Amino acid sequence: MTMQEFFHMGGHGFYIWTSYAVGTVVFIGLFLMVKFQRDKIIKQLRRRYRQQKSVNEQNSKTTASSNKAG
């Protein structure tokens, strides 16, 4: 099967390759979407935990100061 004939695929090359191209686009797209979603979630959670930690620290400071004052 020469390379040229391989791409020609008996005149129907266009349809075969477009369908395989669509196939690869969909599969790779699925994979990238999952990766992208994971990074977004992790970034979001990290920000939230940092936020939460700072709020807890503030509380512990205020309770600490109130105990001292009380």
Add this chain to the structure above:
Amino acid sequence: MKNENGDENNNQQTDSQRFVPRTILTVTNLGIRRSERWLFRDLNFELKSGEVIQVVGENGAGKTSLLRSLCGLLPYARGEAKWAEIDESECLPLFLGHLPAVKPELTVFENLKFHPIAGEFATESQIEAAIEEVQLGFYLDTQARYLSAGQVRRVGLARLLIAQTPCWILDEPFTSLDVDGCHWLEGKIDDFAKNGGCVLLTSHQSIHLPTPPKLLELSNAEQFTC
């Protein structure tokens, strides 16, 4: 509306207890979650006949969610709420929600006539008596959309008089009621409790009953859940 002390005692003896005195509802470490945020956890309380419990807590503490989950509208995430077996004569607890549950295009009479209470429909005489009691006799045949919010609330409350239920669950029953409406409702709650019924209610306005209601504090379990 407020009967003197003397009359109150004999009222109790003569009037045979309508409901057999027992604990109607036992709640063991109940927890409700609203999309990953715990409204409250490990709530324990009992509702015995003859008791009035007022659920207090600031907005968003889950007062309405508690009432709705007790009567099965909202699945609770943890714990258990067990209702005592209700025999034939009585019926399921009557739940009056935030909304008055009155159809604007039906008349006052039709609103009460067509709404089943515990599986059957009230008789004509019961409805008329309830409407008289709620001082809406004049509006018997006017469509509910012409009534004011307070009057619509009274139509909703008229259902309390029809229902043969040992337990009332009232969510903000006093909203949009005028002064003597509140008095009337307080009197009704008090009589109902005296007759052995139990009431679980939430209210923003302060309620002054002869016997002050037990307070059920809903502290926000987790203040800073993310």
Add this chain to the structure above:
Amino acid sequence: MLMQLLKRELLRHWRCRQDLINPLIFFVITVSLFPLALEPQGQLLARIGNGIIWVAALLAAMLSLESMYRDDYLDGTLELLLLQSGSPYQVVFAKIISHWLTSGLPLVLMSPLLAVMMQMESESAIALILTLLIGTPVLSLIGSVGMGLTVGLRQGGVLLSLLVLPLYIPILIFGAGAVSRASMGMDYSGQLALMGAFLVGSLSLVPFASVAAIKVSIR
């Protein structure tokens, strides 16, 4: 119990008659648009007439689904009915029957007029009326499940059509198929039997699905 609830529903619909007529007008207008779009005489209109009437009936029935639970949900009576009525299935059943009576049946009564308008012969017009008579209750039944799911949402209308239309396809296929067979003079009792089976099947399953759907979206 069921009769009382049905009376309530019919009274409620009767009190606001105006929005009962709207789906009917929609049905007539959409069907009469097609002859304007295509050439009015000739064989074409008769052949595709039944398909157009069926699709328009489908859309009109779906248009009037909103009234089934939405306003009861908004003023709190739906919760009260489900809780206090002892058996929620009868509440849902009464609502479905009243929806069919107020929206499905008028479509069936209107269809002979439209069949004439689409120059359909008499026996395919009879087939149309029969298939619509069996098909429209199924539209209300399946629609009630979709409506139960979207009752809590503000813009539930578009989502409702996305959920419910794929489930209407078998009824559309058999209904329009039966009428086209009738227009070819062939016997269409097989299709009617299948639609009847579909009707009985959904009659038995839908109340449970609808109550489950409403319980999910009552919050």
Add this chain to the structure above:
Amino acid sequence: MTWQWFHRLSSPKWFYQISGRWLPWIMGISLLLFSAGLYQGLFNSPIDYQQGHTVRIMYLHVPTAFASMMFYVILAVAAAVGYIWRIKLAHMAAVSAAPVGAAMTFLALSTGALWGKPIWNTWWVWDARLTSELILLFLYLGFIALHQAFEDREVGDRAAGVLAMVGIVNIPIIHFSVEWWNTLHQGATISKFEKPSMDPAMLVALLLMIFAVLLFCTAIMMYRMRNEVLSREHNKSWVKEVVGQ
């Protein structure tokens, strides 16, 4: 004992660890199968005497169509289990199976159209299978749209669960009515999608591709479930460790 086992099985934490270990393997094997299938399908399998080379599209169309139907069954079963026994993990499985299934249906439809063009020079053929595939796509979109419509994810899960259960009851009916409708209008079987006489080389390629697509989709679904677990259990302590500060 079994109930306790069943309960442990459904804990998201357990799922997260297990999938963490197995996923690289599943992904690796599916890529391996992919390359083998593609090589077999494109290079050393004979051409079909009627369709010529276009039969090679079958190696993509049949596996994706099969995966789309299988994933709807997975979706419906997971949603039903989640709805009845209130298992969160099952809801997460249903929610993550839906987009994968929808992508497979879309792929099956596009390869079907591309396959139809050279043979009947029309992009869309109202063949019974393609039409049922199209309706399946609508069901998927309905499921995803309904789940997105609710802010509270738990309500969304249960609502989509009811829809999936209603959908699974209707799928055989829809398929049967489309089959009947297809034979009514287009006569018996002119559709070329009957599997052409299977030359062993083709069969090997087809089987390789089917397993490759299924494994790949399961891997993607498990990845999505891991994301779902992280975002839903964010206030659990083990998630904080996994995500790290």
